[in-house]
Amino acid sequence: MHWKTWDFLCEPKCRGGLGFRKLDIFNKALLAKQLWRIIQNPSSLVARVLKGRYFKHMDVMLSPLGSNPSFVWRSLIWSRSLLKEGLCWRIGDGKGIDVMRERWIPSKRSKLTPCELNVTVGAKVSSLIIDGSWNEQLIKNVCLPHLVQDIISAVGR
Structure with a gap:
């Protein structure tokens, strides 16, 4: 029973x-x-x-x-x-992390879609970094607004 x-x-x-x-x-x-x-x-x-x-x-x-x-x-x-x-990438220099295929934004539960970032296929996270810190102007230009703060505050850059 x-x-x-x-x-x-x-x-x-x-x-x-x-x-x-x-x-x-x-x-x-x-x-x-x-x-x-x-x-x-x-x-x-x-x-x-x-x-x-x-x-x-x-x-x-x-x-x-x-x-x-x-x-x-x-x-x-x-x-x-x-x-x-x-799992989420710790950014470091970003040379080995594909912007579109890898999960690298801590608040983002899945991979990014092409409409969220205006970057070329195969672009690396290192293209968003200048002298060890985020290129905030470039990020604001290529990312949708809801992602900008998440990327800039990404842990372990």
């Missing part, structure tokens, strides 16, 4: 549920955390083993699933989308 749905039981106690965790979401979060550890500590044994087998000549965030992947690798690839949602 089922008196309550699983979704109701997974609600926090303050909302009347029992506070159970949704195991698939919790599992994905833990796997994304492991993937973050691989990125942060590339010299660890697990990172070196996975790199040798699955992403020898590329970044772990760009590597394909490959042929005949292990259950571990398949699981890490499954969690990669969750990790990508939370």
